[in-house]
Amino acid sequence: MDKLMGILLELNPDIDYEKETALIDAGLLDSFDIVTLVSEIDDVFGVEIPAQALTPENFNSAKALYGLIRRLQEC
Amino acid sequence: MQRNILEYLEKTVQCVPDKLAFSSEEEALTFRQLYDQARAVGTFLSRQGYYQRPVVVFMQKQPKTVAAFLGVIYSGCYYVPLDADMPRYRIERIVQELKPAACICDDGALETAAQLSGIGSIYSYSSLEASGIDERALQSIRQQQIDTDPIYIVFTSGSTGVPKGVVGCHRAVIDYIENLCAVLRFGEQTVFGNQTPLYFDACLKEIIPTLKYGATTHLIPRKLFLLPVKLVEYLNEKKINTLCWVVSALTYISAFKTFDQVKPEHLHTVAFASEVFPIRQLNIWRKALPNARFINLYGPTETTGICCYYELDREFGEEDALPIGRPFPNTQILLLDENGQPSPAGEPGEICIRGSRLTHGYYADPERTTEAFVQNPLNPYYPERIYRTGDIGKYNCRGELMFLSRKDNQIKHMGHRIELGEIEAAANSHEAICSSCCVFDDAGKKITLYYVGELVPGELKAELKKKLPRYMIPHSLQRLDAMPLTPNGKLDRNLLKQRSKENG
Numbered sequence: 279m280d281k282l283m284g285i286l287l288e289l290n291p292d293i294d295y296e297k298e299t300a301l302i303d304a305g306l307l308d309s310f311d312i313v314t315l316v317s318e319i320d321d322v323f324g325v326e327i328p329a330q331a332l333t334p335e336n337f338n339s340a341k342a343l344y345g346l347i348r349r350l351q352e353c
Numbered sequence: 354m355q356r357n358i359l360e361y362l363e364k365t366v367q368c369v370p371d372k373l374a375f376s377s378e379e380e381a382l383t384f385r386q387l388y389d390q391a392r393a394v395g396t397f398l399s400r401q402g403y404y405q406r407p408v409v410v411f412m413q414k415q416p417k418t419v420a421a422f423l424g425v426i427y428s429g430c431y432y433v434p435l436d437a438d439m440p441r442y443r444i445e446r447i448v449q450e451l452k453p454a455a456c457i458c459d460d461g462a463l464e465t466a467a468q469l470s471g472i473g474s475i476y477s478y479s480s481l482e483a484s485g486i487d488e489r490a491l492q493s494i495r496q497q498q499i500d501t502d503p504i505y506i507v508f509t510s511g512s513t514g515v516p517k518g519v520v521g522c523h524r525a526v527i528d529y530i531e532n533l534c535a536v537l538r539f540g541e542q543t544v545f546g547n548q549t550p551l552y553f554d555a556c557l558k559e560i561i562p563t564l565k566y567g568a569t570t571h572l573i574p575r576k577l578f579l580l581p582v583k584l585v586e587y588l589n590e591k592k593i594n595t596l597c598w599v600v601s602a603l604t605y606i607s608a609f610k611t612f613d614q615v616k617p618e619h620l621h622t623v624a625f626a627s628e629v630f631p632i633r634q635l636n637i638w639r640k641a642l643p644n645a646r647f648i649n650l651y652g653p654t655e656t657t658g659i660c661c662y663y664e665l666d667r668e669f670g671e672e673d674a675l676p677i678g679r680p681f682p683n684t685q686i687l688l689l690d691e692n693g694q695p696s697p698a699g700e701p702g703e704i705c706i707r708g709s710r711l712t713h714g715y716y717a718d719p720e721r722t723t724e725a726f727v728q729n730p731l732n733p734y735y736p737e738r739i740y741r742t743g744d745i746g747k748y749n750c751r752g753e754l755m756f757l758s759r760k761d762n763q764i765k766h767m768g769h770r771i772e773l774g775e776i777e778a779a780a781n782s783h784e785a786i787c788s789s790c791c792v793f794d795d796a797g798k799k800i801t802l803y804y805v806g807e808l809v810p811g812e813l814k815a816e817l818k819k820k821l822p823r824y825m826i827p828h829s830l831q832r833l834d835a836m837p838l839t840p841n842g843k844l845d846r847n848l849l850k851q852r853s854k855e856n857g
Contacts, residue, residue, distance in 0.1 A: 291811055291814070292815070292818075302576060302580075303576065305575065305576065307579065308579070308823065309578055309579055309602070309605050309767070310601075310767055310798075310824075312579050312605075313605065314828075316609075327609075328610065328614075329581045329582050329609035329610055329611040329613070330582050330614050332579065332581055332582065332609060333580060333582075334576075334580070337579075
């Protein structure tokens with residue numbers, strides 16, 4: 279989780295990722311952020327996020343995103 | 354002869370009054386509703402005595418924003434689109450430059466507008482819409498209008514930190530749209546999926562042909578551009594058959610292998626602009642849509658949008674470059690060398706544009722206008738303006754125009770035109786910053802700002818966010834003890850560019 283927080287804070291240090299639950303719905307991330315995020319997650323965690331996993335449910339909060347990474351690591 | 358872009362709407366509303374013209378998540382307008390709302394807005398503004406003045410439209414991306422644009426034109430004024438997502442500092446600079454007569458807001462923008470000094474009188478769209486239509490007043494305005502009267506001012510990045518307001522007119526837009534429609538073969542059956550914001554001229558590609566043919570434009574919710582599978586499902590649900598998008602929005606879909614999940618079912622025309630399409634991504638699109646037409650578009654805001662096109666007619670390998678092709682009819686491209694003479698065949702030169710599509714130049718800025726809009730150096734006999742793009746191009750052996758590079762520090766990033774100088778000016782405007790240099794790594798698509806000063810990178814980034822739009826914020830800020838200089842004592846931009854590449 280710390281590694282993911284590091285990646286997210288690098289993208290935008292002003293967002294409170296502990297509390298924020300509308301990263302997509304409130305428009306806090308743009309497409310460049312998502313591309314960067316997905317490629318960093320691939321580098322750090324070794325998981326490739328497929329197109330159908332790009333949903334608000336998976337990306338609205340740091341916690342949900344971490345859950346997605348864990349699920350992808352297991353399969 | 355057509356003199357006014359509103360004639361497109363007036364003809365269409367007679368034929369298909371109840372057809373859907375524009376839709377978004379929240380609302381939808383038929384041509385009749387659009388026509389009535391636009392005339393009500395025009396009536397209201399003219400009752401207040403506004404004529405041939407800039408009127409700000411400060412509204413979200415929604416169908417009634419289009420009605421507000423057209424309403425401003427009905428009043429004989431010209432619209433200036435602003436967006437709530439722009440940083441306050443930039444909006445303030447624009448308002449200072451512009452001194453608008455009035456500002457039309459949706460409910461969400463009223464509060465922000467009220468805090469801006471010099472914005473003029475503020476009106477809520479809902480009150481304008483309800484104000485009734487005075488046919489005679491609108492007719493008398495129309496009789497006075499000529500086709501070189503302005504329609505809009507849109508702002509682009511300026512290297513000194515002051516955005517430039519490009520003034521577009523009826524004649525130029527009509528010339529542009531007539532030729533664009535013929536080449537791209539738009540028609541009544543066209544269903545557009547709009548991606549570009551309404552505060553750029555890029556949206557004219559969809560708005561005006563929609564009026565001309567009685568076509569339909571869906572304003573796609575911005576959030577969907579992060580969710581590729583849902584985005585393609587949306588295209589299918591709305592039966593969208595034509596896209597005119599920036600390249601980065603298209604590559605976002607293909608790079609996530611979205612087509613393995615879902616394919617666009619109705620798309621037959623994919624036009625793209627503003628950046629070089631990476632061939633690998635383009636080939637993924639072509640494979641997914643083997644029967645669609647793909648068209649590369651090129652052109653600056655200063656010449657009313659797109660002026661050159663290339664329709665893909667052959668296969669491209671990853672090492673090949675995509676042509677920008679040739680100009681639309683009634684537009685001519687000159688490739689000029691440093692002395693203003695035509696470049697020899699096959700040699701690079703600056704892309705210069707002549708034609709009726711030239712805009713009037715930059716609002717209240719004769720100096721920067723005369724730098725870019727110059728006398729045609731090949732014609733010493735009578736006044737004739739051409740626009741110097743600052744882009745370097747050349748013709749390939751097939752006679753197709755190729756884009757090579759920029760003459761200056763302007764870049765294209767995520768579909769936005771950015772002057773690196775504007776980012777530097779924003780950094781340098783802070784008292785604790787001594788000097789700065791901004792570079793762009795084309796391959797990694799990253800903006801890096803090197804600077805000398807007292808602030809740590811996080812502090813400077815926070816300062817920049819107050820002044821610049823989101824897409825202009827550097828991805829990386831590097832503090833230096835001193836700026837590297839060339840042997841001539843000039844800032845060594847190339848060295849820093851090299852360094853950013855190695856670190857990226």
